[in-house]
Amino acid sequence: MAEPVTVPVTDRQDGGHALLTVSGLTAGYGGPDVLHGIDLVVGAGEVVAMLGPNGAGKTTLLRALTGLLRARNGSIILRGKEIAGLSAHRRSAAGLALVPESKGVFPTLSVADNLRVNLPRHRPVDRVLTLFPILRERLGQSAGTLSGGEQQMLGLARALLREPAVLLLDEPSLGLAPMVVDLLFDTLGTIAAGGTTILIAEQNATKALELATRAYLLDRGRVGWHGSAHDALLDTRVADTYLGIADGDGPSVPAE
Numbered sequence: 377m378a379e380p381v382t383v384p385v386t387d388r389q390d391g392g393h394a395l396l397t398v399s400g401l402t403a404g405y406g407g408p409d410v411l412h413g414i415d416l417v418v419g420a421g422e423v424v425a426m427l428g429p430n431g432a433g434k435t436t437l438l439r440a441l442t443g444l445l446r447a448r449n450g451s452i453i454l455r456g457k458e459i460a461g462l463s464a465h466r467r468s469a470a471g472l473a474l475v476p477e478s479k480g481v482f483p484t485l486s487v488a489d490n491l492r493v494n495l496p497r498h499r500p501v502d503r504v505l506t507l508f509p510i511l512r513e514r515l516g517q518s519a520g521t522l523s524g525g526e527q528q529m530l531g532l533a534r535a536l537l538r539e540p541a542v543l544l545l546d547e548p549s550l551g552l553a554p555m556v557v558d559l560l561f562d563t564l565g566t567i568a569a570g571g572t573t574i575l576i577a578e579q580n581a582t583k584a585l586e587l588a589t590r591a592y593l594l595d596r597g598r599v600g601w602h603g604s605a606h607d608a609l610l611d612t613r614v615a616d617t618y619l620g621i622a623d624g625d626g627p628s629v630p631a632e
């Protein structure tokens with residue numbers, strides 16, 4: 377593991393208070409590196425979108441941040457502390473909460489039990505049920521019998537009960553019907569407006585950019601472009617290379 381690197385204030389892309397600073401992060405699965413030195417900053421209260429085609433490395437980056445995959449090199453600073461050497465459990469305690477593609481729910485447990493298991497006892501469940509009223513109607517139902525959208529809401533509710541410093545979302549719209557995606561992103565907007573800091577990996581680039589303040593475009597394990605979400609929506613090159621990728625058929629972004 378390399379010595380921790382602190383990104384100087386002048387190099388921060390968010391121009392403000394960096395909550396999460398990733399520098400030179402490399403990771404892989406036993407073979408060659410999949411991530412080739414990722415630099416990324418998430419400021420307090422920001423929503424940052426991480427976009428890219430299948431296989432770009434979005435899930436791998438989220439796994440490396442949360443400790444589910446051990447980084448080979450680089451630094452991950454959360455709230456001023458180096459966490460790259462910590463276990464997944466301790467990174468969770470330090471303030472990272474991931475809602476994985478698989479939603480992170482226990483299918484055989486009821487919704488109510490999902491909102492209790494492995495979570496701090498004193499956290500007010502009512503607050504998250506206000507955000508997700510459908511879950512209140514399903515408290516006695518097994519999580520595995522919920523619709524995909526409801527399971528996504530339950531996974532989000534479980535993550536929010538941890539009151540994370542940074543909420544990490546892996547492809548939350550995956551497999552959901554367009555109307556459900558709209559509802560999900562409306563709810564994410566409410567969560568963000570409440571001050572929760574979010575890093576969201578998505579293939580639905582338009583939805584993610586409408587929610588986000590800034591964006592990173594991953595291309596084969598490297599950051600190909602980063603900038604404001606507004607610029608990403610307007611920049612023809614970004615739009616041509618990435619917004620089309622929401623349909624799964626766009627080309628890779630050229631290196632800057």
Ligand code: ATP
Nearest residue numbers: 405410428429430431432433434435436437547579
């Ligand atoms: P997707 O949207 O398809 O999940 P992604 O951007 O999240 O794409 P990753 O899942 O991080 O991409 O995959 C990045 C690279 O790592 C791919 O080449 C993939 O084949 C490889 N990879 C992912 N998981 C594993 C694994 N468990 N073992 C070996 N290689 C893996």
